[in-house]
Amino acid sequence: MxxxxxxxxxxxxxxxxxxxxxxxxxxxxxxxxxxxxxxxxxxxxxxxxxxxxxxxxxxxxxxxxxxxxxxxxxxxxxxxxxxxxxxxxxxxxxxxxxxxxxxxxxxxxxxxxxxxxxxxxxxxxxxxxxxxxxxxxxxxxxxxxxxxxxxxxxxxxxxxxxxxxxxxxxxxxxxxxxxxxxxxxxxxxxxxxxxxxxxAHQSLLHFEDVRIMKDMRNSVNRLVNCETANLNKTIQASMRQVENIRLIEAEMGLEELPERLREVAEARIRYPDVSLTELGQLLPGEVSKSAVNHRLRKINELAHRIRKMSGEDETS
Missing domain, CATH: 3.10.28.10 (Homing endonucleases)
Incomplete structure (x- = not known):
């Protein structure tokens, strides 16, 4: 029925x-x-x-x-x-x-x-x-x-x-x-x-039960989609960072980097899957997320200059 x-x-x-x-x-x-x-x-x-x-x-x-x-x-x-x-x-x-x-x-x-x-x-x-x-x-x-x-x-x-x-x-x-x-x-x-x-109180109870379950499923799906999108962004950013660090290592060597940049570069190569917050916790003195992001941006800028000097297209 x-x-x-x-x-x-x-x-x-x-x-x-x-x-x-x-x-x-x-x-x-x-x-x-x-x-x-x-x-x-x-x-x-x-x-x-x-x-x-x-x-x-x-x-x-x-x-x-x-x-x-x-x-x-x-x-x-x-x-x-x-x-x-x-x-x-x-x-x-x-x-x-x-x-x-x-x-x-x-x-x-x-x-x-x-x-x-x-x-x-x-x-x-x-x-x-x-x-x-x-x-x-x-x-x-x-x-x-x-x-x-x-x-x-x-x-x-x-x-x-x-x-x-x-x-x-x-x-x-x-x-x-x-x-x-x-x-x-x-x-x-x-x-x-x-x-x-x-x-129609019994029908109302059934109606609200179904409605609550649908809302919960929709909320879970939104959270999962959001987490998946964030994870994909983190992985893609990490891959670009590792690629840039490898380029710097091949062209000039990581030992030529300032100490703070070298520390974050070596940590990123060892732990390519961790977030910026987790990466900061692995550095000496537990560096904040914003500081890690600033150092990685400096590394990316250096890699960009190297590519520009060698005539490569910079798309990342």
């Missing part, structure tokens, strides 16, 4: 009171509900491929309105042929839609999200949970990117949903697609905050 599926199963098991159940059910009906007229009366159908969400919708209608919706199961005609659960409400449909702040008297659609539904903090969280159950998805945290989105058919509803998320400073964005309007989050920490707001 996908991470989204596990998360929706978790959200579907959260206990709710009638006051917050109304907000959750309103969001679900708004996103996956469709209204038709059958035998001169309005019929409300809600479609979902998730059995847990179907049970949740059925329970919410019973809790709030004491109605017994019909439940039908059909196979999708194409592709994976998953089950499609249809929850059909035949009784009290018009009054239910009015109570859920979706329709006015006469079945006129109410735009956006009614402030009556989300006046309290727990109602706002419930509305977000219902919206995600109905039209949400989130990337598996094991994948290379973080992305959570909620799809809604109506632009005004998606816009209000985006504004609701912005109340929690979640940096939500809104775009249009063929199937509707998409409200989405791209930042991992903001996605984690939304999971917490909706009550």
């Amino acid at each position: 996908s991470f989204t599926g596990r998360m929706k199963n978790e959200l579907s098991r959260i206990d709710v009171k009638p006051s917050s159940a109304r907000a959750e059910l309103s969001a679900i009906v708004r996103i996956v509900g469709s209204l038709s007229i059958y035998d001169k009366r309005p019929v409300l159908d809600l479609h979902t491929e998730n059995a847990s969400i179907a049970r949740r919708i059925f329970s919410l209608f019973k809790l709030l309105y004491a109605v017994q919706p019909e439940v039908m199961v059909r196979k999708k005609a194409r592709l994976k042929k998953n089950n499609v659960y249809i929850i059909r409400v035949l009784d009290k449909t018009e009054s239910i839609l009015e109570h859920l702040c979706i329709m006015r008297v006469g079945l006129h659609r109410i735009e956006g999200i009614s402030s009556e539904l989300i006046g309290e903090e727990y109602c706002r969280r419930s509305y977000l949970r219902g919206a995600f159950l109905a039209g949400g998805s989130v990337n598996n945290p094991d994948s290379g990117s973080y992305h959570l989105e909620i799809i809604s058919t109506y632009h005004d509803h998606a816009e209000h949903l985006c504004e609701l998320l912005q109340k929690y400073h979640l940096h939500a964005k809104l775009i249009e697609r063929k199937k509707g309007y998409v409200v989405y989050l791209k930042e991992a920490d903001k996605i984690g905050e939304l999971l917490n707001l909706m009550g």
Whole structure:
């Protein structure tokens, strides 16, 4: 099962009171509900491929309105042929839609999200949970990117949903697609905050565990790459230094060098792999790194002059 599926199963098991159940059910009906007229009366159908969400919708209608919706199961005609659960409400449909702040008297659609539904903090969280159950998805945290989105058919509803998320400073964005309007989050920490707001605590723990492991691996990789780059630079510099010292030894002899330069030159030949700090510790009196670097620079300058006098190109 996908991470989204596990998360929706978790959200579907959260206990709710009638006051917050109304907000959750309103969001679900708004996103996956469709209204038709059958035998001169309005019929409300809600479609979902998730059995847990179907049970949740059925329970919410019973809790709030004491109605017994019909439940039908059909196979999708194409592709994976998953089950499609249809929850059909035949009784009290018009009054239910009015109570859920979706329709006015006469079945006129109410735009956006009614402030009556989300006046309290727990109602706002419930509305977000219902919206995600109905039209949400989130990337598996094991994948290379973080992305959570909620799809809604109506632009005004998606816009209000985006504004609701912005109340929690979640940096939500809104775009249009063929199937509707998409409200989405791209930042991992903001996605984690939304999971917490909706009550998906087990999913949040898994999400954060994976995220921490990825951050640790990335940090280790950066450190290894940095250490490797520094080591390569040290080795290349050492090879140039040894080459210059060998040139000086062949052309004039190391004994002609001033004592301090001769000491560092002989030490570098004996220990070509050590760093400047370690090389300084091997010299008499333990010379500092900057002093070692200064002496080696003098040796490099001398080697440059020798090459220039002999007509060789200096590329190092």
